[in-house]
Amino acid sequence: MQDTYNAFLSTVEIPSSAKGVLSGIRVAVKDNISTKDIPTTCASKILTGYIPPYDAHAVELLKAAGATIAGKTNMDEFGMGTTTENSAFGPALNPRDTSRVTGGSSGGSAAAVAGGLVSMALGSDTGGSIRCPASYCGIVGLKPSYGRVSRYGLIAYANSFEQIGPMAANVTDTAKLFSVIAGHDRRDSTSVAKPYDFAGLHAEIKGKVIGVPKEYFGEGVDKDVAASVEKSIQKLEELGAVTREVSLPSMQYALAAYYVTCTCEASSNLDRFDGVRYGPEPEMNLPWHDAYTKVRAAGFGPEVRRRILLGTFALSAGYYGKYYVKAQHAKQLIRRDFLRVLTDCDILAGPTMPNVAPKLGEMTANPLQMYQTDILTVPINIAGIPAISVPCGTAHGMPVGLQLMGRMFGEEALLNAALAFEEAA
Amino acid sequence: MVSENDVLHIAELADIGIATAELGKFTEQFNAILEYFDILDTLEAKDSLERPLVNVFREDEVKPCLSQEEVLRNSHNPEDGYIRAPKVI
Numbered sequence: 001m002q003d004t005y006n007a008f009l010s011t012v013e014i015p016s017s018a019k020g021v022l023s024g025i026r027v028a029v030k031d032n033i034s035t036k037d038i039p040t041t042c043a044s045k046i047l048t049g050y051i052p053p054y055d056a057h058a059v060e061l062l063k064a065a066g067a068t069i070a071g072k073t074n075m076d077e078f079g080m081g082t083t084t085e086n087s088a089f090g091p092a093l094n095p096r097d098t099s100r101v102t103g104g105s106s107g108g109s110a111a112a113v114a115g116g117l118v119s120m121a122l123g124s125d126t127g128g129s130i131r132c133p134a135s136y137c138g139i140v141g142l143k144p145s146y147g148r149v150s151r152y153g154l155i156a157y158a159n160s161f162e163q164i165g166p167m168a169a170n171v172t173d174t175a176k177l178f179s180v181i182a183g184h185d186r187r188d189s190t191s192v193a194k195p196y197d198f199a200g201l202h203a204e205i206k207g208k209v210i211g212v213p214k215e216y217f218g219e220g221v222d223k224d225v226a227a228s229v230e231k232s233i234q235k236l237e238e239l240g241a242v243t244r245e246v247s248l249p250s251m252q253y254a255l256a257a258y259y260v261t262c263t264c265e266a267s268s269n270l271d272r273f274d275g276v277r278y279g280p281e282p283e284m285n286l287p288w289h290d291a292y293t294k295v296r297a298a299g300f301g302p303e304v305r306r307r308i309l310l311g312t313f314a315l316s317a318g319y320y321g322k323y324y325v326k327a328q329h330a331k332q333l334i335r336r337d338f339l340r341v342l343t344d345c346d347i348l349a350g351p352t353m354p355n356v357a358p359k360l361g362e363m364t365a366n367p368l369q370m371y372q373t374d375i376l377t378v379p380i381n382i383a384g385i386p387a388i389s390v391p392c393g394t395a396h397g398m399p400v401g402l403q404l405m406g407r408m409f410g411e412e413a414l415l416n417a418a419l420a421f422e423e424a425a
Numbered sequence: 426m427v428s429e430n431d432v433l434h435i436a437e438l439a440d441i442g443i444a445t446a447e448l449g450k451f452t453e454q455f456n457a458i459l460e461y462f463d464i465l466d467t468l469e470a471k472d473s474l475e476r477p478l479v480n481v482f483r484e485d486e487v488k489p490c491l492s493q494e495e496v497l498r499n500s501h502n503p504e505d506g507y508i509r510a511p512k513v514i
Contacts, residue, residue, distance in 0.1 A: 053495035189481040256462045267439060274440070276510045278499035284511050289440060291511035297442025305441050306451065309432065310458060312439040323462060329470035368457050 001070070005093040005102075007111035010039050011071035016063045021176060021198065023066030028112040028121040031072040032079055033164060034153035035059050038069070042155050043087040044077045046299030050278045056153020057185045058122060058164045065180040070118045074108030077301045078270065079126050079157045081105050082370050083363055084133070086303045091360060094137055096398060100357040103133035109167050110137040119169060120177045124154055126162040127258055128352075128377025131389035134167055135401025136357035138391045140174045140418065141167040143377075145409045146384035147192040150185030156269040158262035159190075161381040171390065171419040175201045178411065194409050203420035206240030208346040208413070215251045216350025216376055216403075224395035229351045232392040232402045232421065236349065239424055241417075246341040246348070250333040251379055257330035258378040259371055260314050260323045266304075267311025273299065306367060331382050338383040342407045347417055351376055352389040352401030376403065386411045390418045392425065426456055 001011055009031050016023075029035060032042045034052040036059075041047040055063070062069065076086040084107025085091040092107040094100040095115035102111045106123030110133030113121050123130040125143035134141025142165045149164045156162075166177035179198035185191045212233060217226050237243055275282040275295035282291040300308070314323035341348065354376060363370045380387040385408050392402035402421065406414040427435075432452045436443045443451060493506055502509035 050499055053491050053498060186483060189483075253464060253468055256464050259458070260462055260465070276500070276502075277508055281501040282511050284502070284509065286511055288511040288513050289437075292440040293437075293442045296440050297444075300441070302447075305443075306454065308439050308441055309435050309451075309455065313427070313431075313435050313455075313459075314462075316435070316438070323465065325474075326465040326468055326470065328474055329472075330465060330468055332472070332475055333468075367454055368461055371458070371461075 001117055003117060005095055005098070005111040005115045006074055006090050007092050007108045007115060007117060008071040009041060009043060009074050009089055009108065012038055012069060015068040016066050018064050018066045020065035022062060022180060025067050025120060026070040026118045027062055027067040027177070028070045028073045028109055028118045029059060030106050030109050030121070030123050031075055032124060032155045033059060033122055034155065035069060035072065038072060040072060040155070042078045043075045043089055044299065044301070044304070045088045046273045046279050046296065048280060054153065057150035057187065058181045059153065061180050073106070073112055073121060076105035076107070077304050078155070078266070079105040079124060079129055079162070080266070080303045080307055082128070082132055082373050083358070084108060085360065085364055086301055088301055094357050096138055097357070100359055100398065101136065101363070103136035103353070103357060105129040106167065107133045110134055110139055110141070113137070113139045113167055113169055120173050121167045122164055122181070123167045124162055124164050125381065126158050126262060127374050127381050130165045130167060131352045131377050131387060131401065131403060132374070134389040135352035136399065138399030139167060139169055140171050140388065140390055141165065142174050142178055142388045142411065142415070143380060143386060144178065144182065144411060145386045147190045148194050148409060148411065149181050150188040150191045152185050152187040158265040159269070160265060161262060171415060171422045172201065175415045178415070196411055200412055201415055201419060203423050204416040205236055205420035208241045208417060209344065210236055210241045210243045211246035211341050211345030211348045212243055213246050213248045213341070213348055213350055215248050220372065220375065221351060221354040222356070222395060225351050225353070225355060225400050228393040228395050228400040229402055233349050235424060236421060239420055244345065246345060248337045248341065248379065250330065250337045253330035254334055254379040254382060255371060255375055257327040257334065258374070258382060260327035261331065263307045263311035264315050264324055265311070267308045267315060270304065270308055303367065334379055334382045335384070338379070338385060342385070346413060348405040350403055352403040353377070356396050356398035356400060380405055384408060386414055388414050388418050390421055427452065427459065
């Protein structure tokens, strides 16, 4: 396999002898998903040399379905980023234009699919990390409902948001991969028993009510991207859907609520990386604070350190009420907003990203600017509902993603609508 | 506004090293992000927080698990079935 996109951090060919829906299909796995006996680094130096002694639940299911594991894909370190430039092993390159980023954090998975190296890949989506690179690279990516795919074996960054999900070149393959990984796992206490039946996949959009949140076409959304998405929504109308404008006023708080909460969770989750049980060896003759600090300073990249610091600060005495508690209130409002509009509408539609893939290096200097490009994807993770990004044309010569968002555990409706759109496009 | 000293203090609490050369830039970016978070201050939180989730318990049963050898495989300093760590006292 010629990987000219730096899509993979390690390549393997481990065929499964099991017979199943993925027999003979090569599937790439994001490098924050544990794979027994295959190095798993989260694209971080702090996990250099780590070889998991067990498989994530999703990987067990891939093997049981006959899939061949094709390797571990590049990503933003620990899933923190929107471009896959925060990888300790260099950025992944966008197969559509190698001078541009893939999006993140599942950029390696998207590049592997878009570049034709594999037909399917697993990603993980904490604030858009599947949908963003799917949009930038012109493939399909599904962020499942919270709890529908087990997080057992996913190296935790922000547990209350993240989900493992499928990425593929088309809706049918995305649905097929989703049917393999969805379902209950008792090792994840947030897991629900909602398997997905691939046999139920059929193009269906006629008569569906599609809400178009006006906030998804607000300030910061590139006008050519917006035009491409608006044209796609017209296409859905031509296919028999009924559209109506809706409003999600609490969206103004989404980004702040998301970044406060995810940095708080990250500061706690990443506390375990100190070199004692795995990773670079700490200096045993130093006091433990100094030994850990040395390992963590050398092992974590700037974005990870920034988020750990932000989270530690936001959880500290005196600031907990100002940041964390308020973020939880904002989350509640956002969830209610989505619940309200999804009572009257079957599906919501808008752009996945406010822009097309930026050039390499364009976003790295200003973290806040990078965070702001997540504005259209993070509300979904806050609400816990599913969303899919489907290619819907181009702007500035690069792919644009149409984001379809659905009711809790409503992946069936989303995939069927996405298939109807794909077939008509 | 947080000062460079505040950032150093937080870094110490989190066992994250900050080099002197990067302290200024880190503090500046930190403040820009915190300023953005201030939008949460405009939120009128009239309602108390909902707790729609329930704890999921399971029986505490003995099940097959990783062997001690597998668990220690990634450690640099296993000794007599334990992992050695830097000195705490």
